[in-house]
Amino acid sequence: MLTLTSPFETPLHRVAAGRKLLGLAVLSIGLFALQDPWTFFLVGGLVATVYLACGLGFARFGAAMLRPLWPFLVILGLWHGWTGAWAVGLMIGGKMLVAVALANLVTMTTRLEDMIDVVERAASPLARFGLQPKMLAVAIALVIRFTPVLMDKAGQLGQAWRARSARRVNWRIVLPISLMALDDAERVAEAIRARGGI
Numbered sequence: 001m002l003t004l005t006s007p008f009e010t011p012l013h014r015v016a017a018g019r020k021l022l023g024l025a026v027l028s029i030g031l032f033a034l035q036d037p038w039t040f041f042l043v044g045g046l047v048a049t050v051y052l053a054c055g056l057g058f059a060r061f062g063a064a065m066l067r068p069l070w071p072f073l074v075i076l077g078l079w080h081g082w083t084g085a086w087a088v089g090l091m092i093g094g095k096m097l098v099a100v101a102l103a104n105l106v107t108m109t110t111r112l113e114d115m116i117d118v119v120e121r122a123a124s125p126l127a128r129f130g131l132q133p134k135m136l137a138v139a140i141a142l143v144i145r146f147t148p149v150l151m152d153k154a155g156q157l158g159q160a161w162r163a164r165s166a167r168r169v170n171w172r173i174v175l176p177i178s179l180m181a182l183d184d185a186e187r188v189a190e191a192i193r194a195r196g197g198i
Helices: 017-033 037-053 056-065 067-083 086-108 112-122 124-129 133-164 171-194
Strands: none
Touching: 017 086, 017 112, 037 056, 037 086, 056 067, 056 086, 067 086, 112 124, 112 133, 124 133, 133 171
16 A cells, blocks of 8 residues: 655654644635735745755655646636636635645655544544544545555556557546455455454
8 A cells, every 4th residue: 555655754754743733724724714815825835835845855746746636726727717717716726736735745744653643532532422533543544545546546547548549538437446446445344354353
């Protein structure tokens, strides 16, 4: 399984996971409350500066993590271009880009085990309502771990399609990706059961 943690060591790796997640929550709420474009561009510039301050390799790794956002940004641009609200579309797309960059910054500099511990502690009050905090923490960890795996497999299927057909990749690739996801889920469930379950 792949991980989203950066291979480049930075000072942010030494900050506690709970502090980073709390900071991410506060900054995300503040980001979407911003209405002034100049303030927003200043915040975006500060986030980019933090990436660059952690090293060029780290910044490149972070930029690569933002690539999956481009289809959503294109759709936003087309819609707001069609409605004539370019400024609104630019703000929404920019906020989404900066928010994901902030989330990636936390994910890239935090070990998965530390994140699971924080989620488990934060969800412990829900135990009295019947929710098992450990189950929630493991579910979040599996989503974080398997997202890049599924993206990689989707890319491989797309390459296989292009190697065998002159037509563009279309919706027919969804079924094999779904079957692969189900197969991976079954194998992970068996591995968890073999180790005593949760």
